[in-house]
Amino acid sequence: MRPLRIAWIQTSLAWLLAAWLRLCLSTIRWQSPNREVVEAIWAAGGGVIVCFWHSRLTLAPASWSLERGQEPRVLVSLSRDGEFLARAVERIGFPAIRGSSAKKGAPDKAKGGAAAFRDGLRWIRQGGVLALTPDGPRGPVETMAEGAVMLARMSEAPVLLVGLACKPAITLDSWDRSQLPMPFGHGAIVYDGPIRIGRDTDIVALQTEWAARLSAATRQAEAML
Numbered sequence: 001m002r003p004l005r006i007a008w009i010q011t012s013l014a015w016l017l018a019a020w021l022r023l024c025l026s027t028i029r030w031q032s033p034n035r036e037v038v039e040a041i042w043a044a045g046g047g048v049i050v051c052f053w054h055s056r057l058t059l060a061p062a063s064w065s066l067e068r069g070q071e072p073r074v075l076v077s078l079s080r081d082g083e084f085l086a087r088a089v090e091r092i093g094f095p096a097i098r099g100s101s102a103k104k105g106a107p108d109k110a111k112g113g114a115a116a117f118r119d120g121l122r123w124i125r126q127g128g129v130l131a132l133t134p135d136g137p138r139g140p141v142e143t144m145a146e147g148a149v150m151l152a153r154m155s156e157a158p159v160l161l162v163g164l165a166c167k168p169a170i171t172l173d174s175w176d177r178s179q180l181p182m183p184f185g186h187g188a189i190v191y192d193g194p195i196r197i198g199r200d201t202d203i204v205a206l207q208t209e210w211a212a213r214l215s216a217a218t219r220q221a222e223a224m225l
Helices: 007-027 036-044 080-091 113-125 147-155 203-223
Strands: 029-031 048-051 072-076 096-098 129-132 159-171 179-195
Touching (some): 036 179, 048 147, 072 080, 072 113, 113 129, 129 147, 147 203, 159 203
Parallel strands (some): 029 179, 048 159, 072 129
16 A cells, blocks of 8 residues: 555655745745736736646746735646645645546546636635646646646636746656645746636647747746756
8 A cells, every 4th residue: 555545644744745835935036027916916806827847846836926926826736646745735735626638538537626726716716826736636747738728718817837946856656747845945937927718719729839938938937057
């Protein structure tokens, strides 16, 4: 049995991860060359969609102000690993909306994806921010699934693509090479957007375009360090 499938281990590790992230994210010296982008979003209010790659999930809370920004929710899968992650991010102020889409060619294996989509759309329309990893929970790495674009088209809310990096960091031996930050380091946040689309948008074309832009923002954040 994998350790994260044991309830008490999952709870303990979620608490430890949350404590570690609070320490790291509060002591990293962050720089953002275009912070005015997100400042304008906070000032305007209303629903927002925020996207970042799955490998930067542990850094993402640094990109959003709990005091000034719209109330956040994070879209997290219904897997056991997702349960661990949901508990950790909730402890640092980012409650989860649970669900994941079916694997391609296996619609019978969807894990609450439709319900999560509806809940996320409702949350955005209520004026909240929905944060998601468009290549999660299992990849391919830095390949954008259609969910983010579909949410943007149906909600007509602005979309922010956020590139994140920090140094030093531990690179985990995971499918996406996730980064775990270290305290008292340096970090960079690059915002791309806001992007607004209409209901007649070409979903497939935007998936490709947004993936390229999000990867470019991530590479820019890395280059700043």
